[in-house]
Amino acid sequence: MxxxxxxxxxxxxxHMHAYTYADILRRMPSVRIQAVADxxxxxxxxxxxxxxxxxxxxxxxxxxxxxxxAVIVCSENSRHAEMVIAAAQAHKHxxxxxxxxxxxxxxxxxxxTCRQHGVKLQIAFPxxxxxxxxxxxxxxxxxxxxxxxxxxxxxxxxxxxxWFVERQWSGGGAVMDHTVHVVDxxxxxxxxxxxxxxxxxxxxxxxxxxxxxxxxxLEFDNGVFASHDPSWSRPQTYPTWGDVTLEVVGTEGITRVxxxxxxxxxxxxxxxxxxxxxxxxxxxAGLLTDFVACVRTxxxxxxSGEDGLRALEVTLAAYESAQSGRPVRLR
Amino acid sequence: xxxxxxxxxxxxxxxxxxxxxxxxxxxxxxxxxxxIRPEAAQRLAARRxxxxxxxxxxxxxxxxPDVVDVCVPTYLHRQVVEAAAVAGCHVICxxxxxxxxxxxxxxxxxxxxxxxxxxxxxxxxxxxxxxxxHDLVCDGAVGRVGVxxxxxxxxxxxxxxxxxxxVAKCGTVIVDSMIHDFDFLRWCxxxxxxxxxxxxxxxxxxxxxxxxxxxxxxxxxxxHVEGTWAYPSGFYTELEMAGAKGLIEFRSQDAIAVHxxxxxxxxxxxxxxxxxxxxxxxxxxxELEHFLECIRRDVQPLVTAEDACKALEISLAxxxxxxxxxxxxxxxxxxxxxxxxxxxxxxxxDD
Numbered sequence: 001m002x003x004x005x006x007x008x009x010x011x012x013x014x015h016m017h018a019y020t021y022a023d024i025l026r027r028m029p030s031v032r033i034q035a036v037a038d039x040x041x042x043x044x045x046x047x048x049x050x051x052x053x054x055x056x057x058x059x060x061x062x063x064x065x066x067x068x069x070a071v072i073v074c075s076e077n078s079r080h081a082e083m084v085i086a087a088a089q090a091h092k093h094x095x096x097x098x099x100x101x102x103x104x105x106x107x108x109x110x111x112x113t114c115r116q117h118g119v120k121l122q123i124a125f126p127x128x129x130x131x132x133x134x135x136x137x138x139x140x141x142x143x144x145x146x147x148x149x150x151x152x153x154x155x156x157x158x159x160x161x162x163w164f165v166e167r168q169w170s171g172g173g174a175v176m177d178h179t180v181h182v183v184d185x186x187x188x189x190x191x192x193x194x195x196x197x198x199x200x201x202x203x204x205x206x207x208x209x210x211x212x213x214x215x216x217x218l219e220f221d222n223g224v225f226a227s228h229d230p231s232w233s234r235p236q237t238y239p240t241w242g243d244v245t246l247e248v249v250g251t252e253g254i255t256r257v258x259x260x261x262x263x264x265x266x267x268x269x270x271x272x273x274x275x276x277x278x279x280x281x282x283x284x285a286g287l288l289t290d291f292v293a294c295v296r297t298x299x300x301x302x303x304s305g306e307d308g309l310r311a312l313e314v315t316l317a318a319y320e321s322a323q324s325g326r327p328v329r330l331r
Numbered sequence: 332x333x334x335x336x337x338x339x340x341x342x343x344x345x346x347x348x349x350x351x352x353x354x355x356x357x358x359x360x361x362x363x364x365x366x367i368r369p370e371a372a373q374r375l376a377a378r379r380x381x382x383x384x385x386x387x388x389x390x391x392x393x394x395x396p397d398v399v400d401v402c403v404p405t406y407l408h409r410q411v412v413e414a415a416a417v418a419g420c421h422v423i424c425x426x427x428x429x430x431x432x433x434x435x436x437x438x439x440x441x442x443x444x445x446x447x448x449x450x451x452x453x454x455x456x457x458x459x460x461x462x463x464x465h466d467l468v469c470d471g472a473v474g475r476v477g478v479x480x481x482x483x484x485x486x487x488x489x490x491x492x493x494x495x496x497x498v499a500k501c502g503t504v505i506v507d508s509m510i511h512d513f514d515f516l517r518w519c520x521x522x523x524x525x526x527x528x529x530x531x532x533x534x535x536x537x538x539x540x541x542x543x544x545x546x547x548x549x550x551x552x553x554x555h556v557e558g559t560w561a562y563p564s565g566f567y568t569e570l571e572m573a574g575a576k577g578l579i580e581f582r583s584q585d586a587i588a589v590h591x592x593x594x595x596x597x598x599x600x601x602x603x604x605x606x607x608x609x610x611x612x613x614x615x616x617x618e619l620e621h622f623l624e625c626i627r628r629d630v631q632p633l634v635t636a637e638d639a640c641k642a643l644e645i646s647l648a649x650x651x652x653x654x655x656x657x658x659x660x661x662x663x664x665x666x667x668x669x670x671x672x673x674x675x676x677x678x679x680x681d682d
Contacts, residue, residue, distance in 0.1 A: 149534075149539070149541055150529075150541045154480075198527050198545070198658065200545055200547050200553045204478070204553075204575065205477045205575045212477070213573075215553050215555050218529075219656075225529035225530075225543065227529070227543040227555060227557070229478065231477065233478050233573035233578065235573075235576065249561045249562075251539065254561065254563070327656065327658075
């Protein structure tokens with residue numbers, strides 16, 4: 001019996017998660033990174049040297065390869081749509097970095113094209129594979145908290161700089177970058193959609209053209225209310241990149257989750273600060289293992305294009321609300 | 332007037348805490364404890380080695396206090412405060428100052444007319460963690476502040492006639508508890524421009540209450556305030572202030588300096604856990620000593636009755652927002668004290 005290998009291509013290393021994904025894929029025995037593509041030749045060649053495979057400056061050329069069944073799209077947010085649609089037309093399955101797009105029309109076209117060409121579209125919401133959040137999901141699904149009343153989320157970070165703070169490429173700053181993960185988790189937990197969004201959004205930490213902080217207040221169809229803070233409010237001396245926290249308040253109890261709590265406190269004089277060294281499970285590994293399994297066994301992805309679209313709608317509604325000063329009704 | 336005679340009205344949770352603090356003060360005579368429930372008054376008075384009363388008249392005539400400390404449910408503040416003021420006593424009153432702005436403003440007017448002080452016990456300004464955070468942030472320790480997060484709460488409070496569950500008497504967790512953070516944040520960042528709130532108000536809230544409040548200050552600071560009475564047990568506070576040059580974080584759970592576990596025994600059926608953050612003087616004692624010092628020296632307190640009115644305004648705006656599902660703008664009041672004073676002379680109505 002011939003050993004099966006899933007051939008994978010990586011479309012752009014613009015988003016730093018591409019390196020984490022490529023590292024994980026390289027170590028998976030059933031996966032081969034056949035090629036990488038990047039508009040930025042220097043960045044792409046460096047990635048090729050690190051992860052192997054061929055290099056293409058033009059991703060369309062990568063898509064013509066028959067030994068590639070699936071691609072990982074990690075370009076700038078506003079380029080996702082073009083690349084995902086091209087990949088689908090070339091009959092490649094797609095794992096797309098979040099947020100899936102910067103406009104609802106783009107996200108809809110991405111979903112539609114993947115459906116037409118019969119390829120999988122999974123959105124990179126790895127937080128669903130975070131072990132503490134999976135435990136929360138089990139606790140909620142088992143009814144141990146009773147009925148959910150309210151959820152409070154945070155996904156703080158630091159300003160990533162680069163194209164993330166150029167609206168043309170990112171579509172927005174902190175709110176665009178750090179809203180979708182937690183909104184996706186809230187939808188997953190409540191089995192309900194966000195009905196209304198109110199938000200305060202501003203640029204208060206950095207001299208940049210995009211927003212760097214915000215606060216979202218959400219109402220779900222089933223009456224659950226929630227708040228979420230996506231701000232890039234962690235200073236440079238913070239011991240880790242940021243946080244993902246959730247508090248679920250139910251009629252029978254509460255659960256608090258800190259996705260990064262499993263860490264060592266490490267103090268090193270030469271670093272000039274103290275740092276957290278994470279020892280929990282890799283959520284990115286969970287995401288990629290599931291994506292590869294979906295492609296191999298022809299299973300529907302656990303996180304779909306629709307999930308990506310719903311989270312994007314909430315993000316865009318937040319910008320609209322902050323602009324108008326009024327809550328925005330989604331459904 | 333170096334020794335002061337103080338009487339405590341209300342033998343519930345706060346009356347217990349305040350009377351204990353007075354007993355720690357060398358220059359204060361705790362001259363009586365009043366509660367309309369004779370047994371409650373007797374029990375606490377016995378513990379504090381003072382006299383028990385069941386009516387304010389009897390207390391004032393017999394004990395002749397210089398100061399009356401009002402620790403009754405919020406909706407009863409006005410009647411007790413006004414009676415004590417008219418009798419010539421200075422007044423310390425638990426927060427919130429009142430359930431409505433009309434009551435609050437009437438109390439301030441009556442105390443002014445009677446020539447007595449009125450201090451509202453916004454004790455959070457006296458908690459050393461909050462005070463340190465305030466001083467740091469005001470000294471520019473984290474640069475320009477962007478987003479602030481405050482959390483306060485735990486189990487649903489137990490009170491006389493379950494008044495905490497009565498929206499008209501208590502005003503939910505938003506008016507009763509989150510007002511602490513509203514006052515604290517206003518102390519740090521000035522006046523609030525707009526408020527948006529989500530809470531269990533108008534949903535089912537049987538012995539459970541939870542709220543998220545979004546505040547936008549006139550200086551641009553965005554604040555998220557969470558208040559809860561939905562936890563099965565415990566009490567927690569958290570504070571986070573993020574600026575362009577740094578971050579201040581506080582979690583009460585991380586400040587537990589002493590953690591004791593008592594082995595299960597015949598005397599203690601379940602194993603008992605006792606978390607403690609001990610201080611030489613409790614924040615309550617610091618607060619009450621400060622108010623008494625202001626009476627002795629006739630100086631402005633750290634937190635005024637007008638500040639308490641403004642904090643109530645924020646709470647009521649949050650309540651209105653939660654009800655209407657819309658943001659509520661506060662009246663543009665660049666100068667706090669003047670505007671409250673202005674309304675007091677007009678004798679405004681509200682709520």
